[in-house]
Amino acid sequence: MTDDPxxxxxxxxxxxxxxxxxxxxxxxxxxxxxALAVANLEDQPPVRLFGGLxxxxxxxxxxxxxxxxxxxxxxxxxxxxxxxxxxxxxxxxLRSVGWAISLGLILGGALGxxxxxxxxxxxxxxxHVVDMVSIVRTDGSxxxxxxxxxxxxxxGGVLLVLLALFxxxxxxxxxxxxxxxxxx
Numbered sequence: 001m002t003d004d005p006x007x008x009x010x011x012x013x014x015x016x017x018x019x020x021x022x023x024x025x026x027x028x029x030x031x032x033x034x035a036l037a038v039a040n041l042e043d044q045p046p047v048r049l050f051g052g053l054x055x056x057x058x059x060x061x062x063x064x065x066x067x068x069x070x071x072x073x074x075x076x077x078x079x080x081x082x083x084x085x086x087x088x089x090x091x092x093x094l095r096s097v098g099w100a101i102s103l104g105l106i107l108g109g110a111l112g113x114x115x116x117x118x119x120x121x122x123x124x125x126x127x128h129v130v131d132m133v134s135i136v137r138t139d140g141s142x143x144x145x146x147x148x149x150x151x152x153x154x155x156g157g158v159l160l161v162l163l164a165l166f167x168x169x170x171x172x173x174x175x176x177x178x179x180x181x182x183x184x
Contacts, residue, residue, distance in 0.1 A: 026108025105156030
């Protein structure tokens with residue numbers, strides 16, 4: 001750890017609150033956008049936006065991206081539960097705002113899709129996730145049809161990788177700071 005105040009990680013309570021705000025906001029927005037999609041897109045033709053670059057179309061996905069693992073919905077549900085538990089467990093060690101945002105995005109997205117898997121047809125742990133945004137082609141053949149939860153998970157994952165690549169640790173320190181201390 002350095003003596004530089006700019007490198008001093010924020011206190012635990014601040015980073016915990018970032019995670020505690022980001023995750024429910026993502027979950028709430030995901031639930032809202034899915035409810036709007038079901039209410040407005042069910043049995044309707046796709047809504048073309050930006051000349052068809054983006055399309056709104058209702059799809060109920062039993063699997064993962066590109067409808068992979070459609071016969072293993074319950075396994076995908078259990079993986080989401082594990083992700084939620086792991087993030088909640090490590091949240092007590094968070095001192096990095098970047099990590100808190102990243103994990104909040106992933107947590108909110110995982111909870112959003114898990115909510116569908118728990119409460120939508122055909123039943124608990126096998127529910128189909130509501131997807132509604134399609135890029136270029138409405139059938140998802142160009143890019144998988146997705147929802148806000150999927151976007152949050154993807155953005156959170158990219159941020160997490162960037163934080164790791166730049167050596168930022170959960171506790172707000174940089175990996176190089178720990179190496180210097182270890183070499184002394």
